[in-house]
Amino acid sequence: MEMNGADIVVRCLADEGVEHVFGYPGGAVLYIYDAIFKQDKFQHILVRHEQAAVHAADAYSRSSQKVGVCLVTSGPGVTNAVTGIATAYMDSIPMVIISGQVPTAAIGEDAFQECDTVGITRPCVKHNFLVRDVKDLAETMRRAFYIARTGRPGPVLVDIPKDITVAQCKYTPPKGEISMRSYAPVNKGHQGQIKKAVQMLLAAERPMIYTGGGVILSNAAPELNKLVSQLGAPCTSTLMGLGGYPASSGQFVGMPGMHGTYEANMAMQHCDVLLAIGARFDDRVIGNPKHFAQNARKIIHIDIDPSSISKRVRVDVPIVGNVKDVLADLSAQYEVAAAEHKPASITKWWEQVETWRGKECLKFANSDEVIKPQYVVEKLWEVTGGDAFVTSDVGQHQMWAAQYYKFDKPRRWINSGGLGTMGVGLPYAMGVQMANPGHDVAVITGEASIQMNIQELSTCHQYRLTPKIVCLNNRFLGMVRQWQQIDYGSRYSESYMDSLPDFVKVAEAYGHVGLRIERPADVEPALREAFGKHKERLVFLDFITDRTENVWPMVKAGRGLTEMLLGSEDL
Secondary structure (H helix, E strand, O other), X not given: OEEEHHHHHHHHHHHOOOOEEEEOXXXXXXXXXXXXXXXXXXXXXXXXXXXHHHHHHHHHHHOOOOOEEEEEOOOHHHHHHHHHHHHXXXXXXXXXXXXXXXXXXXXXXXXXXXXXXXXXXXXXXXXXXXXXXXXXXXXXXXXXXXXXXXXXXXXXXXXXXXXHHHOEEEOOOOXXXXXXXXXXXXXXXXXXXXXXXXXXXXXXXXXXXXXXXXXXHOOOHHHHHHHHHHHOOOEEEOHHHOOOOOXXXXXXXXXXXXXXXXXXXXXXXXXXXXXXXXXXXXXXXXXOXXXXXXXXXXXXXXXOOHHHOOOOOOOXXXXXXXXXXXXXHHHHHHHHHHHHXXXXXXXXXXXXXXXXXXXXXXXXXXXXXXXXXXXXXXHHHHHOOOOOEEEEOOOHHHXXXXXXXXXXXXXXXXXXXXXXXXXOHHHHHHHHHHHOOOOOEEEEEOOOHHHHOOOHHHHHHHOOOOOEEEEEEOOEOHHHHHHHHXXXXXXXXXXXXXXXXXXXXXXXXXXXXXXXXXXXXXXHHHHHHHHOOOOOOOEEEEEEEOOOOOOOOEEOXXXXXXXXXOOHHHO
């Protein structure tokens, strides 16, 4: 059938099973918006800023196993979206961004709202396309979705000039699987390498399992749980991997790295065989690579991206493949091998791990006078039964959320790990709730982060979205203040929030419920009110917290994994 380019875009989205598109209209995409108006296959969510559109699509994907979709116009529309695209790229989130472009003949002429979208986004996308012929549009859209969701996932951008959206051509519905000669990701791990890994694990006396976001992205939590049970070893999950293995399990030793637990960091450093699964040994996890390499250990690394293996740390057994497939094969081989050859005893290793755990490094001094932020997160976990979707912004509150909200399920913890983007929390919650209607959604944020996209309170009101915003308000750029206290002689340069709005009134002005909580005794009642009485409303809970509280443990930049500060007494 004959269609114009705009109708083809909409038809392709429907063919891909897209149910929600987050976006903001502008001149270069008006034909696409006209086509959206005439269809009923998916819902468009009108945000208040393009950055929020991308963040919402990002979280929609993180929480649903689907490809997130957003639509922005040319020029400032797409440049506003770049932060969101880079955020998704750093965390390997499958997403398709459709951007408008000036007409083909005007490209390079400094036309109104023109920018080099392909050039600007090239460093922060998995791939991007500029469509120059309407006949290529449908195939390009299909390839974009295929590339976004396969291999190591990531955002893919399709830049569409305005004249392409009005040009017409015949549309052919998709047939069969996409095949690209230049793109063929490996899913199955090499059986010989898996066999080497099994032999190494059988002989290990101090095994350690280190998991990352790859477990979540490949939906490999069931396979991971089975393998951890088989090995009987301690398991740690990075910030991006939380929920892949249940935090309530006795084998879970907490998060590793800069703000990881004492037991996780010590076990990472002193194990004799380290099984790394869908993790990338980044600087926030292992600290100084030279320090990490001081202790002799064998490393097995499973990842779908070969470029991530031995990138920062040399490994002994690389296994390239989809984490879910590799873990299934590894588990099956281990079961057979363990029946024939009894694994080495790890009893003494667990005794050592329990000694490290005995330090209770996450214990904090609660107060009857001032609200401790850790206490708020603990109470949030209790009130929600540990079953909420939790989004966070970036800073101290993000680390407290990771430390004190015990995630037992994958895709419940939604945060910006690699790029560390402030302002994601509220738009993340929008995407999560669109993908998971009826579930509790909490935004753990700070008074600085929430203001970066606070305009999305308007979007929440329009679409009746009801996240509960848990603002840990300490009147500082908390993490910056903490670094300034520790490394810069307590010179708090531009980290104090000198003028803050009345968040209760702001929430009410947007049509929501606002609560200000100043006493520890009122923390739990306020949370229960928000998730009970006001379950069907967005509630902004402004918790006035201890402004001097720091995140412990802490590994200072450039230091080794075991060179931890456990509290202010170590300063």
